Amino acid sequence: MTVIPTYTPPDFTRPELKSAPVVRVAPAPADGVLPERFHATSNLPEYIHLGGGRWLLARQGRMDGVLVLRGDVLEVVEPRRVRQGDPVVIARSEHGEEGLYVHAAGFAATAGAAAEFAFRTRGTRESPFSRSYDTLYEVLQHDRRDGYIVWVLGPAVVFDRDSRDAMSALIDAGYCHALLAGNALATHDLEAARFRTGLGQDIYTQEL
Known part of the structure; x- marks a missing residue:
């Protein structure tokens, strides 16, 4: 059994992602103030579409941040650290319709069909399952031995x-x-x- 799961990137050739529009950004109106329709980040891998089939992965993801696009760098920033004029990603959908894609099943292929089902049926992304603790035990044992x-x-x-x-x-x-x-x-x-x-x-x- 693989303790540290392998990450499988999204298939951006899928029709709904291949036809995705370029993501939109809006400037922050003031320090610590976010533009309307800003996207709040999750603990999952998040990508934005820059056009021409080029997708950019956010660095160092975290919950409840915002995406700020600076050139070719997509940063996750705490709202209080946003400064006036920062280009903040705006989107209300997560499946490519607005050029934003949240990859919920990146580790499900390694973990198996049951894990993928759990990804898609949990009440919230923060909700743990009993099997989540089994995985945590295995990771702790792995890291005690090898890390x-x-x-x-x-x-x-x-x-x-x-x-x-x-x-x-x-x-x-x-x-x-x-x-x-x-x-x-x-x-x-x-x-x-x-x-x-x-x-x-x-x-x-x-x-x-």
């Missing part, structure tokens, strides 16, 4: 005894090579270790 695992944590992980113990077990088992956090995590972890409380509440019963 590095970096966790980015907030203080909530130590406000509950079970989640704190689970994270400790992962670290003890070698599933953490680096941990990135602010001082809140360290402060509340020390509180939990010394007093078994988080912000004064018992980390098991949640009682004050």
Whole structure:
């Protein structure tokens, strides 16, 4: 079984993509202000059509950003970082009708028909399935053996005894090579270790 799935790019010769119009952009009217009909990004690979069958993949995708086209570079930008005049992609459809294509099944071919069905039937893109955790376990095992695992944590992980113990077990088992956090995590972890409380509440019963 392939742990790290292979990415399969879209088939841009498909009729609906081959006939797609050139994507439209509109200037941001002010710093941090988006033009009407802006496209909010997903956690999936996203392409725009520049014309002549040339599609451009967005760099470093992320949820709830916007696409800004600067020359031949398509960036995903947080709305608050958009500056007046930035050329923001505008589109309300995701299947090529407006020159924008969100590739929902890029990893489904490797994972199999069941995974492709899951891609197309989940309630939202953020919704996990039980099988998603099976894949996560396999990726963690793979990266512990052949790579590095970096966790980015907030203080909530130590406000509950079970989640704190689970994270400790992962670290003890070698599933953490680096941990990135602010001082809140360290402060509340020390509180939990010394007093078994988080912000004064018992980390098991949640009682004050």
